[in-house]
Amino acid sequence: MSGVRVLVGTHKGAFVISSDGKREKWDVSGPHFSGWEVYHVKASPADPNRLYASQNTGWFGQLIQRSDDGGKTWAPVGNKFAYEGEPGTHLWYDGTPRPFEFKRIWHLEPSLDDPDMVYAGAEDAALFRTTDGGQNWHELAALRQHKTAPNWAPGAGGMCLHTILLDRSHPGRIFAAISAAGTFRSDDAGTTWRPINSGLKSEGIPNPDAEAGHCVHRIAMHPSRPNVLFMQKHWDVMRSDDSGESWEEISGNLPSDFGFPIDVHPHEPDTIYVVPIKSDSEHVPPDGKLRVYRSRTGGNEWEALTRGLPQRDCYVNVLRDAMAVDTMESCGIYFGTTGGQVYASRDAGDNWEAIVRDLPKVLSVEVQTLK
Amino acid sequence: MIRVLLPTHLKKLAQVDGEVRLQPEGEVTQRSVLDALEAHYPMLRGTIRDQTTFQRRAFIRFFACEQDLSNESPDAPVPPEVRSGAEPFMVVGAMAGG
Numbered sequence: 001m002s003g004v005r006v007l008v009g010t011h012k013g014a015f016v017i018s019s020d021g022k023r024e025k026w027d028v029s030g031p032h033f034s035g036w037e038v039y040h041v042k043a044s045p046a047d048p049n050r051l052y053a054s055q056n057t058g059w060f061g062q063l064i065q066r067s068d069d070g071g072k073t074w075a076p077v078g079n080k081f082a083y084e085g086e087p088g089t090h091l092w093y094d095g096t097p098r099p100f101e102f103k104r105i106w107h108l109e110p111s112l113d114d115p116d117m118v119y120a121g122a123e124d125a126a127l128f129r130t131t132d133g134g135q136n137w138h139e140l141a142a143l144r145q146h147k148t149a150p151n152w153a154p155g156a157g158g159m160c161l162h163t164i165l166l167d168r169s170h171p172g173r174i175f176a177a178i179s180a181a182g183t184f185r186s187d188d189a190g191t192t193w194r195p196i197n198s199g200l201k202s203e204g205i206p207n208p209d210a211e212a213g214h215c216v217h218r219i220a221m222h223p224s225r226p227n228v229l230f231m232q233k234h235w236d237v238m239r240s241d242d243s244g245e246s247w248e249e250i251s252g253n254l255p256s257d258f259g260f261p262i263d264v265h266p267h268e269p270d271t272i273y274v275v276p277i278k279s280d281s282e283h284v285p286p287d288g289k290l291r292v293y294r295s296r297t298g299g300n301e302w303e304a305l306t307r308g309l310p311q312r313d314c315y316v317n318v319l320r321d322a323m324a325v326d327t328m329e330s331c332g333i334y335f336g337t338t339g340g341q342v343y344a345s346r347d348a349g350d351n352w353e354a355i356v357r358d359l360p361k362v363l364s365v366e367v368q369t370l371k
Numbered sequence: 372m373i374r375v376l377l378p379t380h381l382k383k384l385a386q387v388d389g390e391v392r393l394q395p396e397g398e399v400t401q402r403s404v405l406d407a408l409e410a411h412y413p414m415l416r417g418t419i420r421d422q423t424t425f426q427r428r429a430f431i432r433f434f435a436c437e438q439d440l441s442n443e444s445p446d447a448p449v450p451p452e453v454r455s456g457a458e459p460f461m462v463v464g465a466m467a468g469g
Binding site for chain 2: 076
């Protein structure tokens with residue numbers, strides 16, 4: 001029997017929320033790792049029972065947890081994230097160089113075909129990989145050692161590598177996005193990297209067209225059309241049709257082009273979703289209305305999706321890793337808020353309901369479609 | 372036998388109730404106590420001290436015999452009462468945050 005499993009990371013633990021294929025009744029399990037920040041939980045596409053979770057606190061540091069039974073039980077695996085060689089420096093808020101220092105794992109991206117291989121995006125920005133199910137982690141250091149790295153600077157949330165995209169049709173191709181450095185691509189499994197930020201314009205940096213330094217919040221890709229990338233930048237929603245070689249703005253008629261998450265419909269590669277946020281200084285929805293915006297034209301023309309979402313007095317945020325889609329025939333869209341709600345739509349965004357309402361601040365949402 | 376008291380989160384992580392009892396090798400110091408603790412409970416590696424530099428994490432404190440030993444040398448002997456097992460070596464999550 002088919003079903004879905006929603007993996008939610010929050011400020012105070014992880015939750016696994018399950019339903020059958022109808023997606024009408026939901027079973028909430030958790031909190032797992034209660035009291036710890038769980039930045040991300042993600043399943044292996046190659047083994048639906050294999051899950052990885054990033055668990056952290058300021059007191060006790062970073063742990064990685066692994067489940068081999070779909071989230072029923074968990075066990076800690078390796079948690080040594082050591083930068084390769086000299087850590088080097090990046091720019092600090094006051095403009096001085098500051099050594100890279102490991103703080104936490106923001107994002108876990110399991111390999112598309114090997115349950116034991118996982119990529120991990122770190123703050124301070126670096127990319128790690130395990131090939132033994134999380135026991136040992138090694139840095140793919142060429143990214144952090146890129147010539148632009150000494151000029152990378154932390155965004156307000158820290159200098160995090162928050163997005164990792166793998167491309168099944170181009171083995172060895174990895175996209176990584178860093179706040180505030182921009183988007184980078186490797187075509188050789190992480191051995192070399194180059195910035196792919198041409199066309200981005202950021203007024204918050206001295207040279208708006210700089211090769212690196214852009215505050216990219218999230219990038220998304222449809223697996224059937226991996227050369228097309230969508231980006232929610234600090235300000236501006238962007239699109240690339242050439243694997244990131246160039247970008248054009250597709251913000252169109254959005255009420256605000258500031259926001260964090262962006263995702264793609266699982267069956268319609270030109271249907272995309274964002275959640276506009278009023279501004280970088282306020283981090284709340286415009287007019288107190290929580291609205292997902294959908295474009296069925298690959299950008300520029302957007303429609304507000306409001307049915308079932310609060311349309312007054314709503315001042316939550318939706319963070320960059322907190323939106324996901326399932327692959328059911330009538331596709332499900334899911335997102336979590338800083339107010340602890342997880343909203344789901346089982347009709348591609350036309351109608352929404354909260355499947356859970358009072359969790360801690362939601363940091364991430366992922367969805368598994370179970371056959 | 373050395374008695375070590377862990378904070379709640381680390382007890383849960385190590386799956387222990389109450390105190391941990393350890394027999395460190397050689398002279399009983401902070402370092403040898405933590406070495407023995409991590410050898411018995413490898414899931415605690417990195418949660419009390421950095422795995423590369425072995426520096427105490429910023430919000431971890433070490434208390435024993437009503438003294439704060441956090442800033443003592445890791446190679447200094449622990450108090451005799453801890454060595455004899457009369458008093459526990461306490462790993463404490465510092466009061467920080469809200």
